[in-house]
Amino acid sequence: MNRSEGVVPARRRGLADEVADRVRDAVFDGVYAPGSQLREVELAEALGVSRGPVREALLKLEREGLVRSEWHRGATVTALSDVDVAELDSLRAALEQLAVGLVVDHAPDDALAAIDAVVRRMERAADEHEMVRCDLDFHDAVYAAAGHRRLREAWQAIRSQVHLFLLTRIGVETDGYLAGIPAEHRQLADALRARDREQALELFAAHRRHAADILRGAGRD
Structure with missing residues (x-):
């Protein structure tokens, strides 16, 4: 047969x-x-x-x-529950900790330049939805710079949910969002370029925590 x-x-x-x-x-x-x-x-x-x-x-x-x-x-x-927010936040933390370490240790200069290029696009974003897309593109560039195929695939598996997470965040609060997000990501990119693992991990954690705290606060209202 x-x-x-x-x-x-x-x-x-x-x-x-x-x-x-x-x-x-x-x-x-x-x-x-x-x-x-x-x-x-x-x-x-x-x-x-x-x-x-x-x-x-x-x-x-x-x-x-x-x-x-x-x-x-x-x-x-999907409307994200408190459990959804907590799970996405903790999973992103685990993935980003590995990604940041790999970028700091091994990323070539052209990969870091690609991260910088996204930050420059963020500085020109016209509205919140464009900024959210740039935010996701920034993290795409970080995972690409990490040079770890399975890690990048793990990120892609939750990318749509993280996009929804960020949309929910701007639905709760937009004050200072367009002005503040590019500067925040410039700090992240600068820490990666400086190969400063401790500072980069601290800044990425604060970046995640700020958005998650906004959603957790909304859930308590």
């Missing part, structure tokens, strides 16, 4: 992936806020596709942690 006869034929998933990209971008652009319902019929009509690709796309986004499905509510954009 030809072993290939036991392999299930591949399905074309390009359309579902495109739908997932469109819905993800809409969430990240603020079109759908946390807790918003994502109705298959409405999305299919808006995107000009059948419900099948929309259903597949929502399942993909659910695996990313961006969407939650409940039998009585259908699919909704």
